[in-house]
Amino acid sequence: MRRRIVLFGGSFDPIHLGHTTVARDALEQLGGEGLVFIPAKRSPLKGFMPFAGDEDRRIMASLAVAGDDHMTVSDCELNRPGPSYTLDTVAHFRKQYGDPTDICWLIGADTVDDLAYWHRITDLIDACRLCTMYRAGCDAPSFSRYESSWGRERVARLRADVIETPLVNVSSTEIRRRLATGRDVADMLAPAVLDYIRAHGLYKSLEPPSFL
Ligand code: ATP
Secondary structure, three states: OOEEEEEEEEOOOOOOHHHHHHHHHHHHHHOOOEEEEEEOOOOOOOOOOOOOOHHHHHHHHHHHHOOOOOEEEOOOOOOOOOOOOHHHHHHHHHHHHOOOEEEEEEEEHHHHHHHHHOOOHHHHHHHOEEEEEOOOOOOOOOOHHHHHHHOHHHHHHHHHOEEOOOOOOOOHHHHHHHHHOOOOOOOOOOHHHHHHHHHOOOOOOOOOOOOO
16 A cells, blocks of 8 residues: 655754644644654745754654654754755655655645745655645635646645645744743643753754854
């Protein structure tokens, strides 16, 4: 039988309940055998380095999925010199799982605007199923503007792979902002992730740490 895995990349700086809630829902809707969170070494499109270090982000992601048999964390992008290109990561998993495997790569609706700038985006659309999830505060995903450059068939596939995930109004930016100003974030994070942040003194400032 054809295997299906679901991959979810991001900065996860820090991982929050928005990420894990939509991930669980998408995995169920897609019927994959498992979902892998993949913290990026450096997002090619974010103009700044992550606030927390690679190891801290990997550990927080592991804490967030602990006890869930269907979710794991991969350090494959953290172990590659940045920036982290999704096409390389899909190739890595394709090699690991072999053919035939459906590889579903999750993105949030806010990412649709950026797709035009992604590295070899048409090759990526051809290499996996790029699945777009709903996100609170964003319009429902629309791809019409890409039809002339990427072709109708690719855009039809992107449309077919939109997943109506629950709306969870949380972002890492808001969490970092609240933590830096001493406000409560308990309803936005898994308790173990919040304990880790406190124990390691993360996100105390809105400036990225100088060691990065
Ligand atoms: P930041 O605020 O620092 O930009 P973020 O909360 O968007 O961070 P990322 O780690 O950058 O988190 O996101 C990784 C992926 O998860 C992206 O594709 C993003 O669109 C998606 N995502 C993040 N938060 C949500 C959410 N609440 N609902 C749906 N998708 C989300």
